[in-house]
Amino acid sequence: MQLYLLYLQIIPTFVPIKSNPIINKTSTAVMKKKTILFASCLLGVFAFSSCEKNLYDESKQPEKEIQVKDLDIPAGFQWKLTQVAAGTVAATTPTMVSFFLDEACSKEEKIADIPVDTEISSLPLSIPTYVNTLYAQYKTSTNETKKVAIPVNADRSFSLNIANDAKSKSNTTRSITRGHDIEDDIQLSKGVIFHPKDGWGTIMFEDQFPSLGDYDFNDFVVNYKVQFQGIRKVDKKYTAQYIQIGLRLKAIGGIFPYSPYLRLKEIDSDEVESIEVYETKNVIPAIDGVELVPNKHLIIDYSPLIKNLAKPAGSQYYNTEKNALVATSDLPEINILITLKKRKEVKEILEGDEFDLYLKRNDSGTEIHMNGIEPITYQYPFNDKNLLPIYTNGDEEDDNYYFSAGRLIWGLRVPGNAAHAIEKANFLEAYKGFAKWAQSSGKNEQNWYNQGNADKSLLIHN
Numbered sequence: 001m002q003l004y005l006l007y008l009q010i011i012p013t014f015v016p017i018k019s020n021p022i023i024n025k026t027s028t029a030v031m032k033k034k035t036i037l038f039a040s041c042l043l044g045v046f047a048f049s050s051c052e053k054n055l056y057d058e059s060k061q062p063e064k065e066i067q068v069k070d071l072d073i074p075a076g077f078q079w080k081l082t083q084v085a086a087g088t089v090a091a092t093t094p095t096m097v098s099f100f101l102d103e104a105c106s107k108e109e110k111i112a113d114i115p116v117d118t119e120i121s122s123l124p125l126s127i128p129t130y131v132n133t134l135y136a137q138y139k140t141s142t143n144e145t146k147k148v149a150i151p152v153n154a155d156r157s158f159s160l161n162i163a164n165d166a167k168s169k170s171n172t173t174r175s176i177t178r179g180h181d182i183e184d185d186i187q188l189s190k191g192v193i194f195h196p197k198d199g200w201g202t203i204m205f206e207d208q209f210p211s212l213g214d215y216d217f218n219d220f221v222v223n224y225k226v227q228f229q230g231i232r233k234v235d236k237k238y239t240a241q242y243i244q245i246g247l248r249l250k251a252i253g254g255i256f257p258y259s260p261y262l263r264l265k266e267i268d269s270d271e272v273e274s275i276e277v278y279e280t281k282n283v284i285p286a287i288d289g290v291e292l293v294p295n296k297h298l299i300i301d302y303s304p305l306i307k308n309l310a311k312p313a314g315s316q317y318y319n320t321e322k323n324a325l326v327a328t329s330d331l332p333e334i335n336i337l338i339t340l341k342k343r344k345e346v347k348e349i350l351e352g353d354e355f356d357l358y359l360k361r362n363d364s365g366t367e368i369h370m371n372g373i374e375p376i377t378y379q380y381p382f383n384d385k386n387l388l389p390i391y392t393n394g395d396e397e398d399d400n401y402y403f404s405a406g407r408l409i410w411g412l413r414v415p416g417n418a419a420h421a422i423e424k425a426n427f428l429e430a431y432k433g434f435a436k437w438a439q440s441s442g443k444n445e446q447n448w449y450n451q452g453n454a455d456k457s458l459l460i461h462n
Contacts (some may be wrong), residue, residue, distance in 0.1 A: 066435070068215035068427050073407035074441040078399075079371055081446070082196055082415045083156055084350055085127050085134075090120040091162035097138040099125060101197060105137050105147060110198040114191040114231055114238060116162070121236045124347040126195045127152070128415045130446035136160055191231030193238070193346055195355070196415035200225050200248065203357055204420060206410045207254035209368050209402070210384050216421045217412055218320050219254030220359055222247055222305075228346050239343035243267075247357075248281075248333040249305050250462055251420050253320035256361055258368070259303035263356040263376065266349045267298045273339040275300070281333040284308040290336060295376065298338075305332050319460060320423045328462040358411075371409040372399045418449040419459035430458035 089097065094117040101109040111125055116138075127134070134150040152158050195201075200223040206212075207219035223246075230241035245262070269292065277289055283304055293299035309332070311317075315324030319331075348354070358369040360378075367378035374380075380401065382390055388403040390396060402410055421430045428435050432455070433448030445451075 065426060066428060068434075068438075069212050069406070069408060071408075071435055071438055073438055075407065077407060077438070077441045079409050079412065079438075080129065080442065081413060081449075082126055082128055084347070085125050085152055085156040085158055086347075087123045087125060087150075087158040087160065088120055089114070089116045089123050089160045090118060091116045091138075092118065093141050093162075094118070095138045095140070095162070096191070097136050097160070097162075100135045100137065101127065101131055103133075103135055103149070105135055108197070108199045110194060111196075112191070112193045114193065115233070116160070117233075119233070119236060120161075121233055121238065122347075123238055124350050125193065126197075126350055126415070127156075128196070128447070129442065134158060138162070190229075191238075193228040193231060193240070193350070195226040195228070195350060198225075200246075200417040202250070202414040202416065202418040202420075203370075204412045204414070204418075205254075205258075205359055205368055207256050207258055207359065207368065209366065209410045210381050210387055210404075212386075212404060212408060214424075215408070216253070216423070216425050216427050218251050218420045218423070218425075219256075220258055220260070221251040221253075221420045222249055222260060222357065223417060224248075224355075224357060226355060228349070231346070232343070234343060234345075238346050240346050240349075241340055241343050243338040243340070243349070244335070245338070246333065246335040247302055247305060248331050249309075249318075250331060251320050251460070252306065252309070252318040253423055254317075257363060258359040258361050259301070260305060261293065261299055261301055261303075261358055261360055263295075263297055263299045263358065264349065265297055265354045265356055267338075267340070267344065268296055269298050271341055271344075272298055273341045276337045276339075277334065278337050279333075279335040282310075282330055283332050283334060284310075287334070290334075293376075299376070300336070302334060305334055317423065319462070320420070322422055322460070325460060326462070331462060368410050369402055370411045370413060371402045374398060374401050414449050416450055417462075419454070419456075419461040422458055422460060425458040430455050 091097075094115065097112075097114055097116045098105070098110060099112040099114075100106070101111060111127065111134075112123075114123065125134070132152050134152060135147060136150055137145065137147045139145055148160070150158050150160055203222050203224060204217035205220040206215060206217060213219065225246045227244040228240035228242075229244055231238055232241070233239070243264075247260070247262070275290055275292075277287055280286055284307065287304050291301040293301055309318055310330070312324035312326065315321050319326040353370065353373060356369060356373055358367055358373070360367050365378055367375040369375060380390065381387065386405050388397075388400040388405060388407070390398075390400050421427055431448050432453040433445030433451055437445040437448045
């Protein structure tokens, strides 16, 4: 419209002049030609401008890549992938029972070997949130192997009542196909409960607390496994005399100097009889003991796990670059055995929060824990507006520790040997179900870390 008005303004106005008619006629013709030429140019400009505008279509422009820190996390979401199921067990004939997460009763999915007798007893088991059925396997008095499926109720309770060891049926179990035989060397007076199972779990950290990082969850990645051994019933409750703990370093993709520590919140230092390092792998120099951090609770210094790391040639980080991978057999590993002075009820020490694997920065003392866990000596930045408030109207909200204002976290615990992301990978692209799980408050895609739709090109498996 502006160009059109300009065009109207510059069109010459012809005023009759009394002069030579031939000259006037010629001048008028020339002026008309110029006017027509100018108008044609303006029309060309209009046409070009119109075409250029049509070339840009906002709806067809590439969308911004969504990352973890862009997710809309529901209020109250705790980021839990495991929970303790509270069960009851009993058997007409005393027997040893093995519990599994899968119907095939595979060794890697075993979660307990425990003695069961005629007395109804409470049994706590750590299970992934996606599990709705447990599988029990045992031998009868005639040495026959039986296997039953046990429904896990909505409140995470379950019941196993072996009323007749010949048929092994009850209102809460059903007979299914036979699995592999239970180990013959397990005695009825002994047992073991695994956490998270008879295999590795994984903890992934972001290391830029209290700032938000890139959320590829590979700044510090460690495997863990816990066994509560010497299981025996006391007052209808299962107790343990020994705790076996294994930690294995998988990756360090962060730039800050952090070291790993383990605090067992329900075990005081004076309750421990001894701590033995019974096996190490690729730890340089080799260690024959562990250092304890002076504290009421038992805190173990696992910094030897990261000392003198043998990085592949040309790598900037440890086991996060596709062209500089570390073989599984070369990963550093420390296994210890804790002997308690007195037996502890397994339920007290089985909760994930009681197993507090955390990072502590060597220079500033900054601690990074799982969400909801209070730091030990680190002065938490209570006034940081990027974090959820810990104190509201003078009341302390313990569960708000290590949550961002948008309810993001800096530590993620997975009940399995989860692959970690390569450098610069978008975690949401690597694990397709992660966003749905987080944004549904954990109701959907609960097994996102073990599904077949993960992008293997963005992940490193050890």
